[in-house]
Amino acid sequence: MGRALVSLVIVSIALSVGVAVAGLTITQWWVLVSSVAVAALVLELATGSLLRGLAARGSVVTALVLGTTAQLAVLGTALALSTDLARLPFTTIVLVLVVAAAVLSAGRWVVGASDSAYIVAAAGRHGARTRVPARARSSYEGGPGGGRRPRGLLVVQLDGVSLPTLHRAIEGGQAPAIARWVGTTHVLRGWWATVPSTTPATMAGVLHGDADTVPAFRWWDRRAGRLLAASNPRDALLIESRFASGSELLSGGGTATSTTFTGGATQAYLTISNATRLRGLGSGSAFLGFFSRPLLLPGALVLTVGEVVKELYQARRQRVRGVRPRIPRRGTYVVLRGLTNVLVRKLNLSLIAEAMGLGRPVIFVDFVDYDEIAHHAGPERPESLRAVEGLDAVLGALQALARSCATDYELVVLSDHGQSLGSTFAQLNGQGFSERVHELMGLAPADEDAGDIGTGEDWAPMNALLASVLERWTTESPPVVLGPDQGRNLADRRPRGRGLEPHTDRPPEDLADLPEVVVTGGGNLGMVWFPRRADRPTLGEIDRTWPDLVPGLLATPGVGLVLAADEDGVPLVIGPTGARRLDGSATVVSGSDPVAGFPQRAAADLARLSAVRDAGDLVVISTVNGRGHVHAFEEQVGSHGGLGGPQNHAILLHPRDWALDASSTSTVPELGESPVLVGPVALHHQLRRWRDAWVGGEGVVP
Template sequence: MLNIVRRNLGRLFKLSIFLFLEVLLFFIINNYFSLITITDFKTTFMIIVFLSILNAILWPTISYISLRFIVFTLGFGTFLIDGLLLWLMSSYLGGFQISGWSLFLVPLIIGLINSLLSILLSVDMDESYYQRILRNQLNNDKISKKDGYLFIEIDGLAKDVLTDAIDNGHMPHLKRLLESTHKLLSWQTDLSSQTSASQAGILHGNNENIVAFRWVEKENDNRIISSNSLADAGKIEKRISNKKGLLSDHGASRSNLFSGDAEDYLLTYSKLKNFYSKSWYYLYSTPYFIARLLLLFAFDMLMEVTSRIRQLITNKKPRMHRGLKYFIARAGANVVMREASTYSLIGDIYSGKYNVIYSTYMGYDEIAHHSGIRDFDSFYALKQIDKQFKHILYAIDHSNRKYNIVILSDHGQSQGPTFKQKYDKTLDDLVQENIPETMKIHSILHSNDDHLLETIKLKSYMKYNKQRITKKIDNTKDNIAGRIDNTKDSIANRLDNSVENITERVDSSRQQLSNIKIKARNKLPIDEFKNKKVLIKGNEPIMDKLNKINDEYSLDVDLNNDEVITKNEAQSIVLASGNLGLIYFTDWGGRMTYEQIEDAFPNLITTLANHPGIGFVLVKSALYGSIVLSDDNVYYLDDNKLVGEDFLKVYGKNIIKQLKRTDKFKHVPDILVNSTYDVENDEVYAFEELIGSHGGAGGSQQQPFILCPRDWSDPGEIFGAQKVYKFFKENINRK
């Protein structure tokens, strides 16, 4: 009893200090800027007190009625509503006048003061007035008694970094879970260790054909599909969804890339076209949510300034240039999305409406990309995420419905200097050096792709590609006659080594090899060379070797080209997904074979495979099937045969499975490359300008974690995001 009295007296004292400081600060600011005409300090006190009382009484109802207006003004409508309340007060109270811009600015300043004092005086958000009101509104006896499930993803956090954060005291609330009710598991991603592949697998149980974060669809006019494009994210979900996603049983999606077939979604990329939801009420049930966001946003930008200064003074390596736009990107991911996720989850828990809820915290991933996976700033982001667990666990304890909480990551990150920092050139520079100078390359090697919409970034390429396609259609008839006339000349000049004549060679490898197999009376010569694995060795172009086989064995097979691709027409697209690179040649309708690439660009594959910063190259041979190259070493995927040193073992025991699965995807690039993984220094070299990266193979980027209840079944090895989906579904259905 005595403790309760002391606690209540302490709250009353803190409230008195809070109110006095709020009035004093507003009085000083108003006198300095002359926002409204106030006669004295007493009037200022009355304004603050009466506005607080009106908000306490009316705000829950006002915000619910005007929710659509608040949402579509991005929350800033809350200040206009409070401005209207102040205008009404001025008519009855007297002593002050308010009009014009002050109707917006005065509530904004009062909100900022209120939020600042709440942070400085450590006002407990869980026991704040508006949280109590929300809890009483939503918590009732009609809530389902069936267990609910709450999945919280920490984007980009590898298991080993999580362990370091717990051991170093950065995540005490998560540590308590681990010590009391939960167990820590690891799982391995698919080859594409990035959000769209992982969330598609986890939320929908299907990530087929998601070869990387973005890819080219040749059959769709060489369209670049980007996972976080506003248009493409929805299309991808339609392809992968069978309406049986993880959230299909009355579920809710919060701040995710895909919806998991949820019935309600908030800030979910694939559903952003349907922006409005009544669940926004959970955020705007307090009048000062946006004011709090603005303060935290500004503080996070200040943290970024100090981070840059600290890294400069300590000469931290590797580090990267971070422009002005990154201030917005960082604070958006680390503050806005974090706070929105937490407030919406608390509302979901109190309402008890949804059986399964999935939400993503993306602040760590964003900061680790640019500062490093174990930088001070990255651990700071994890501290802030851990504080959210405190509020969420409090809500679970005070809800009328039991929610089982599962915390996981979709992938990790691996650190290292970028490919450009390490070798003073980008992947597209390397490609350009080994193709004709006049051949245009379109590349996307920029960062922030997990968290920022990409539609604007692709507009220039889409416009160019449309013009190019239109031009090609208009010129088709004229080009056909010219191509037929050029065929004989191209054949006669096959042995000319100039770049100009090479690019005028005929494209035919797939048909050539098909003809060899169909027309040859004796297939033994071909089988002999396939078994010896000799055609890939040496410097002689593989097409010349095939011609010699044809002549030597009198196979009577036409090895001439059926289409001429001139150097002015051929184009290339180079994409990056962390340390995974994708190279497409868009004037070939399907996936080019190794033989075709060697014929058109004789030095390209050899240069890539021999480069010290590239760990392996995957291409499709018409003769040998899929092959993986590194220096003079070759792994024949179809035959499971290695010639040379085992260059793939550093990428883990499942790398062959990962490569075979990816190789079957519909939109695999003509050339897929993965950077070197330096085991000794635990470094990869991202083709994007990111020092913490993910998207390919090598290091901890493929080692995320799952923190689940101890009574969940033992899954054994979890390999691939689709297995995570099955593991979650099995344990949900088991209960």
């Protein structure tokens, strides 16, 4: 009741300011406030029946139109009843709505409140009124249900948050919800993110149990004869089609939100690989609540603009203070930060709350807020830690909903990787990684290479949203892809049916038509391919054709080691002063051990990476200094993808009574003395074990 009264006061003040700015005269304030409250209640009831039924017949655009129209109708009716004007101009109603939303957001900030609780409470009420599917009412995949309360598993991924960063946020009071969990209901530990420590590779492993398909964020694919990028919805669909079926984490009625791949989910929202299909965002009814709840969408838009202004201020503050290392923070990133850290976060929260209210058995969501900022500002810079603070508030709201909804949900929180600080390769050398490779080969830089462009990971949610909204594609109007992967190596765009299905892998007819070399960079992991070779060439073949390439790379500042195949096909790591075969013997071929100074799992991780079919013909890892700083081969001051620093120190927060499977753990010195899970596939098996025991079993997790 106390929170309700505070909310009523704030809403009244917000409406007062909005009315004053619009120049209206209210004759009876109690009529305005009460009519808004009554109309909102009517709208809430209508949302659960009439409007939701209409939205279910369309897409997210349908939900946006219906929800916005309903909000304007509610406010317009309330204003008409409380003023002398029987009819108000449309622009006046919009002005009152926007101003009131801005004041409401500021008022909630002043009293220390958040609309996260409002979002999940409203979604939970809808779920309580909605018939829960029979599969969700019993238990996972037909397990014994009886008359007990159904159980569910919610997995929340905090993209890019490393274990050291989370510890710092907890100690600094910026993660109070997680701090309350640790030591009481949950255990916080690390897990080792193997190379490539990227979101697509982790999601392939965690959601599908696949460790052999994704070698980097973008790579040259000899089967398709082109560059694949996981931020491209069409490429993501092709990649997912290569995963083996039968072990998906979310199969049997699960929900995926803001993920790269579906994980076998029945409902997939803002999922990149699902975006190319008809209504890839799912039914419009799932989005209606977000668009129709009074002042929620307008408030989110206002806060999005505020986030853009905040980014401009924080970027200037770094420049004025001379913070090093840093990169320019401008252009589309400024707007992108506002969208991902406000609008997409709130939309994700609304969708997950809806799924929890409906009793979906397993739910997986990825929040990209922190990762987006840390790439540009640095992993532990103030603005990055504030993003962790916002994510902590979301976790607190989800825990509150888990306690009150009909399904008994347990929460598991993880990250897909961490991030490491460091100046970029280009800052160190005055030229980009791709440019350096071409120079050593005696070739002119090629526009089609992706070694020196920014990350496409930040654009993945926007690409999924656009691809889902713009459903009808033709050969003349190919898929819209924003960010650095826009228009790059996207051959064979022919549509099939109402969406683009994965095309059959087919090698090019003439290898001579392919580029001489393709270079990519993902964090401090660089890869080089020679596409005109049908198979991966050996180090000797590379040296005979381009004798200056490998020696020149090793002599370049910031390059720590190069991985290639020797004449016997055995992976060989070469450093500036030595070489080592990765055949399990730990034998140093000559000189000093090239993996000395890297994490102790470096040799094992590189050997595993070399076995991935589409890994680079040459794999390059930057140097790592004593503070864990690396040099990204793309324009990122906080990066991940390779080895070194906190980028491999991912987090795992799980119920304290849920033990790790000893057969899936190993000791990693960088993460302490206790055994931890190594690699996303091990995490996949652990999550499936917990899922089966909690959701589909008797609720006792060994």
